[in-house]
Amino acid sequence: MSKDxxxxxxxxxxxxxxxxxxVTHLYEKCYPSVQRYVLMSGNMEQxxxxxxxxxxxxxxxxxxxxFQGNSSIAxxxxxxxxxxxxxxxxxxxxxxxxxxxxxxxxxxxxxVNDKVVALLQSQIDPECQEVLKAxxxxxxxxxQIKTQxxxxxxQSAKTKKLRCMKKLIALVKEKGLIYxxxxx
Amino acid sequence: MSLTDQxxxxxxxxxxxxxxGEALTSFEERLQADKDFATSYxxxxxxxxxxxxxxxxxxxxxxxxxxxxxxxSPKNQWLKIAAAVLILITGTIAIVSLTGDEExxxxxxxxxxxxxxxxRASTASTLDxxxxxxxxxxxxxxxxxxxxxxxxxxxxxxxxGMSYLSQGAFDNGISSFTSIDSSNTIFTQQLNWYxxxxxxxxxxxxxxxRQLEMIKAGExxxxxxxxxxxLLR
Numbered sequence: 379m380s381k382d383x384x385x386x387x388x389x390x391x392x393x394x395x396x397x398x399x400x401v402t403h404l405y406e407k408c409y410p411s412v413q414r415y416v417l418m419s420g421n422m423e424q425x426x427x428x429x430x431x432x433x434x435x436x437x438x439x440x441x442x443x444x445f446q447g448n449s450s451i452a453x454x455x456x457x458x459x460x461x462x463x464x465x466x467x468x469x470x471x472x473x474x475x476x477x478x479x480x481x482x483x484x485x486x487x488x489x490v491n492d493k494v495v496a497l498l499q500s501q502i503d504p505e506c507q508e509v510l511k512a513x514x515x516x517x518x519x520x521x522q523i524k525t526q527x528x529x530x531x532x533q534s535a536k537t538k539k540l541r542c543m544k545k546l547i548a549l550v551k552e553k554g555l556i557y558x559x560x561x562x
Numbered sequence: 563m564s565l566t567d568q569x570x571x572x573x574x575x576x577x578x579x580x581x582x583g584e585a586l587t588s589f590e591e592r593l594q595a596d597k598d599f600a601t602s603y604x605x606x607x608x609x610x611x612x613x614x615x616x617x618x619x620x621x622x623x624x625x626x627x628x629x630x631x632x633x634x635s636p637k638n639q640w641l642k643i644a645a646a647v648l649i650l651i652t653g654t655i656a657i658v659s660l661t662g663d664e665e666x667x668x669x670x671x672x673x674x675x676x677x678x679x680x681x682r683a684s685t686a687s688t689l690d691x692x693x694x695x696x697x698x699x700x701x702x703x704x705x706x707x708x709x710x711x712x713x714x715x716x717x718x719x720x721x722x723g724m725s726y727l728s729q730g731a732f733d734n735g736i737s738s739f740t741s742i743d744s745s746n747t748i749f750t751q752q753l754n755w756y757x758x759x760x761x762x763x764x765x766x767x768x769x770x771x772r773q774l775e776m777i778k779a780g781e782x783x784x785x786x787x788x789x790x791x792x793l794l795r
Binding site for chain 2: 389392394397398401402405406409410411413414415418422426429430433434437438441449450452453456457460490491494495497498499507510511514515516540543544546547548550551555556557
């Protein structure tokens, strides 16, 4: 994976600038292939949705250590997008194919992840979402969060983060949206 | 039971691997004994992952909005031709509306020819590696490897052409296809079709017509060729 390591590191870094550079590289390299594949039986909007979904599945699989590095990240992403599109077509029950693809998308895991993201976006207020993303994705310190969100102190940033996260955990628990039932 | 701030901080510490000694033992014992606490921890883990996925999704959206979408072509006769062939090619696949804003040109006509040599038994040669790359959709790598083969066979030329075509490199694709003696190859029928759609990709309808006319009844993609011809003429 050495050739790809900057892409891998960029994606999982949590640093928006690095992440954006890696995503741009993958978009330029893979999106045309994904678009061609989807357009054989779908439209432009679907091609964009599949690519966006594919990127999220890629990120999830990198976080979960599911990518073994047997191919380039770009090839892996294209396989994910093909899987997603074939799964989409199968749902219409009008698709028949003998095309054999490596199974790189865990549909149940994706379903749970998508639902929690939807819950986050619909039930948690926008500022809470941003504070939580700043802490858990960008891994900013409370001091940095205080400055970024114009809060009175690092302690109030921490209080806000705890309160927002408490609400999200309660929602996930209430809806039973937990994919991994096994403790590590 | 409601989750306390202290519990949340314990989750974070455990998640980051910063609990140790007695604190770690005590936390793990509680996970085993207290089902509600364990469920809260799993919910915490899922919440953290979903926050990361959502934030990463924001970055992807931003990039997709900033980057140009690959070239689309004007709506003209090509749209009708490609859409009609799309129906034929996809067979039982759900068909998109022909009057919408779908981008259907060469992309709609094109479908990679399968790797017909995938089950052959041999040690991994450059050709095998190239075809493996081709099969996984890594057409760039496939083309690079196929270019390295010194005495290319018809198979090498054909899949090189397909690899270029898959990347939208029509001139290179046509050059590879025309390196094959079309009167004396197992790929004669396929060549007519893929050369025709290469010319469609290059907006050269006369050449596409000539190529499609060479496809005889019963040959590869004959019916599709007739449909395209009817629209092109």
